Amino acid sequence: MTKPYKKHFEISERKILLRIFDVVFVVGFLFLPNLFTDLKYFAELKLNYLWIPFIAIYLTLLGTVFEMYKLVVVSFASKITKGLLLTSFFTTLFFLFTPIFTPSFPEKRIELLLLFLIICFALICWRLIYIFILASKRFYKPLILVCKQKDFNKFSKELIINDPHIKIVKFINVDVVDEKGTKSENQLCISEIDEFLTHNFISEIVVATESKNTSIDIYNKLLEISENGIPIVQYEELYEDLTNRIPLHLKDKKLYTYFPFTKKQNMLYLLFVRCVDVVISIIGLFVLLLISPFILFFNLFWNKGPMLFHQERIGRKEIPFQIYKLRTMIVNAEKNGAVFATTNDSRITPFGKLLRKTRIDEFPQFINVLKGEMSIIGPRPERKIFVDQIAEKLPLYHTRHIVKPGLTGWAQINYPYGETLDDSLMKLEYDLYYIKHRNIFLDINIAVKTFGTILYMKGQ
Numbered sequence: 001m002t003k004p005y006k007k008h009f010e011i012s013e014r015k016i017l018l019r020i021f022d023v024v025f026v027v028g029f030l031f032l033p034n035l036f037t038d039l040k041y042f043a044e045l046k047l048n049y050l051w052i053p054f055i056a057i058y059l060t061l062l063g064t065v066f067e068m069y070k071l072v073v074v075s076f077a078s079k080i081t082k083g084l085l086l087t088s089f090f091t092t093l094f095f096l097f098t099p100i101f102t103p104s105f106p107e108k109r110i111e112l113l114l115l116f117l118i119i120c121f122a123l124i125c126w127r128l129i130y131i132f133i134l135a136s137k138r139f140y141k142p143l144i145l146v147c148k149q150k151d152f153n154k155f156s157k158e159l160i161i162n163d164p165h166i167k168i169v170k171f172i173n174v175d176v177v178d179e180k181g182t183k184s185e186n187q188l189c190i191s192e193i194d195e196f197l198t199h200n201f202i203s204e205i206v207v208a209t210e211s212k213n214t215s216i217d218i219y220n221k222l223l224e225i226s227e228n229g230i231p232i233v234q235y236e237e238l239y240e241d242l243t244n245r246i247p248l249h250l251k252d253k254k255l256y257t258y259f260p261f262t263k264k265q266n267m268l269y270l271l272f273v274r275c276v277d278v279v280i281s282i283i284g285l286f287v288l289l290l291i292s293p294f295i296l297f298f299n300l301f302w303n304k305g306p307m308l309f310h311q312e313r314i315g316r317k318e319i320p321f322q323i324y325k326l327r328t329m330i331v332n333a334e335k336n337g338a339v340f341a342t343t344n345d346s347r348i349t350p351f352g353k354l355l356r357k358t359r360i361d362e363f364p365q366f367i368n369v370l371k372g373e374m375s376i377i378g379p380r381p382e383r384k385i386f387v388d389q390i391a392e393k394l395p396l397y398h399t400r401h402i403v404k405p406g407l408t409g410w411a412q413i414n415y416p417y418g419e420t421l422d423d424s425l426m427k428l429e430y431d432l433y434y435i436k437h438r439n440i441f442l443d444i445n446i447a448v449k450t451f452g453t454i455l456y457m458k459g460q
Contacts (some may be wrong), residue, residue, distance in 0.1 A: 014165075015069050017134065021126050022063060023056040026091075029122035030055075033114060041111040044103040051095075051103060058094045062087050064445070065452035075164050077131055084127065086455075088120035142201060144188065145171040146218065147208035147235075152186075155208045155235060162242040170196065174209050174218060190221055197230065208235035244414065245429035246436065248396065269440060277376050281366035288363040295326065295360070302351035305331040308364060313381035316404045321373040323381060324364035328352030359454050365407055377443050378406025379431040390424045397424070400431050403438070410434035410442070413449040 033042040045051065063069055066083040073079045092115055096105060106112050145168055147155055156168040170188040188196060205225060226232045239247045299307045306327055313323045329347045348356065355361035368374040374381065379400040382390075391397040411430035415423070434442065 246432040284366040381405035
């Protein structure tokens with residue numbers, strides 16, 4: 001069998017391309033005004049190239065904050081407008097107010113406006129090229145699924161939702177032993193595989209079934225295909241790569257399935273995290289001290305009651321501790337018993353909504369971080385009554401408690417407020433992914449995206 005040559009950019013390759021050419025286009029376009037105008041600001045850009053790495057840092061960091069590298073967003077022109085404008089605006093702002101490393105502040109207002117328009121126009125040009133060329137069907141990733149017929153639509157939908165460049169061209173039905181009789185249009189029989197692969201490019205074959213459900217004939221054929229150079233991957237591995245969460249809903253929820261118990265704790269990483277926790281907590285509490293008079297004033301009129309409250313939560317090793325927060329709900333909000341907070345919860349006060357949107361209500365938890373009960377980043381701590389309820393249905397929920405709870409976490413930036421057991425399962429998948437893969441780069445990613453959540457006022 002032969003494989004016709006065809007291009008495809010993987011997710012990581014697309015994100016690298018987006019970042020590189022964001023910088024290339026913006027830097028290139030910033031040199032153009034000097035060719036057609038005598039504006040002093042743009043003439044200075046050619047005298048010293050030290051500004052280039054700084055604008056590259058601003059673009060990539062702010063682009064991450066405003067979802068400029070989220071493929072399910074950036075592949076469609078209608079979804080990227082807001083992020084593109086915000087990235088252009090804040091990149092311009094940061095660039096202007098770091099004159100030590102970048103050109104001196106513009107003397108003319110036209111230079112200010114032109115700087116923003118050039119950055120915005122450069123990003124628009126590159127992103128349109130990406131959307132209409134690199135995100136076109138020519139660069140789709142064609143896959144074959146090996147699964148049960150009843151699971152085909154569910155598995156296909158999950159993959160395509162998380163990567164719009166994936167195309168499921170065929171599937172091999174593991175339920176079929178005798179290939180005679182009727183079959184669906186997109187089903188591929190064992191006897192047809194060789195001819196199909198000879199005339200069609202397939203990036204990967206994805207096995208979405210357990211080995212005990214796969215016949216020896218299908219297994220042998222997959223082995224032959226693998227030897228001919230076409231990658232065979234497990235659905236769970238692809239799902240984890242695409243979604244950045246552990247696929248608990250696909251198989252038995254056993255801890256050893258996901259976590260290598262032989263993996264040792266990286267003490268240098270933990271020491272670094274603790275140092276960062278202490279420094280950020282001191283800064284956060286200082287900011288809270290500065291804004292406390294304003295919070296107290298508005299609390300008198302729009303919260304009407306105590307400004308602070310504390311509540312028992314479950315921490316690392318399931319040790320309970322008292323968490324501190326600014327009160328955002330009415331007094332005696334749980335007089336009828338503990339219940340999950342919901343979206344647009346009627347118990348939240350007008351001022352409480354603002355505190356939640358901006359995440360200011362979480363600032364007193366820097367006290368918990370300083371005490372070592374929490375970290376800046378980790379799974380959000382939950383109350384014991386809810387831990388018991390969820391763990392009864394999802395035993396793996398206890399796994400969240402092998403690390404310190406956090407002010408923000410992987411689940412918080414990737415999934416909206418949870419109100420049901422299904423929501424808790426989804427957030428648990430994100431939390432377990434974080435526990436399994438936690439490292440400094442993932443922590444930085446969470447921190448940057450949390451900043452974006454605050455700017456967008458997505459807190460709940």
